[in-house]
Amino acid sequence: MSAELSIQQEVVSLIPALQKFAWRFHRSQTDVDDLVQETLLKALRALPSFTPGTSLKSWMFTIMRNAHHTAYQKSRRVTVGTNNMEHLIPAASSPQEWAIRKIEYDRALAAMPPVYRHVFHLVIEDGQAYDAAASECQISVGTVKSRVNRAKHFLANHMGDTMSTVAAI
Structure with missing residues (x-):
């Protein structure tokens, strides 16, 4: 339990680095904050799958990059047809x-x-x-x-x- 708590504290200490890294993907503070929040949520949910002894920062950056990529791909999808054209x-x-x-x-x-x-x-x-x-x-x-x-x-x-x-x- 204390190991998980120390990892959570380390995650919190990485927030400034995550915000800095998020600026590579977005140009508005709101979008950066949203991406950091999404990354933190996904990381905390997946914390049991984190391998102790590996770089938590790299793991979090990978989660952020994948979250951004998923959101970007979702926004680029084009629906064929005439639905939602009201x-x-x-x-x-x-x-x-x-x-x-x-x-x-x-x-x-x-x-x-x-x-x-x-x-x-x-x-x-x-x-x-x-x-x-x-x-x-x-x-x-x-x-x-x-x-x-x-x-x-x-x-x-x-x-x-x-x-x-x-x-x-």
């Missing part, structure tokens, strides 16, 4: 404008090349998963994603919109 939808317009936009949409959809239209219909309008649409069309998932993207760009160009407004479709 902020891209403009404020509701009048019913007359919606009726006109619907006519424009139908015309643009009719003018779209059939290969794009079919995949667009399956994924966007019917809500099928990319892999389900791929097996139905007997093409790869990458081809489905590409065709959906091209269909969105076609609609944007044909309707005179930017991709941010068409992405809400």
Whole structure:
């Protein structure tokens, strides 16, 4: 028990070094403090796995580097699809404008090349998963994603919109 207490005291004494090391990853005091706190929590949870006689400082720095790397990778993940794009939808317009936009949409959809239209219909309008649409069309998932993207760009160009407004479709 006293060995664990002395290691905990040593962990506390390493806080200034951890803060200094955290500046390599972040440029704001808030982010540095968050990373140090995350490192301390993970280190204290994993304290039983620490091998006495090895460098506690190196162990803590490794935990910090891995915590930063995990957070960075998580922030870079991109979700494919149209979920969570509500902020891209403009404020509701009048019913007359919606009726006109619907006519424009139908015309643009009719003018779209059939290969794009079919995949667009399956994924966007019917809500099928990319892999389900791929097996139905007997093409790869990458081809489905590409065709959906091209269909969105076609609609944007044909309707005179930017991709941010068409992405809400």
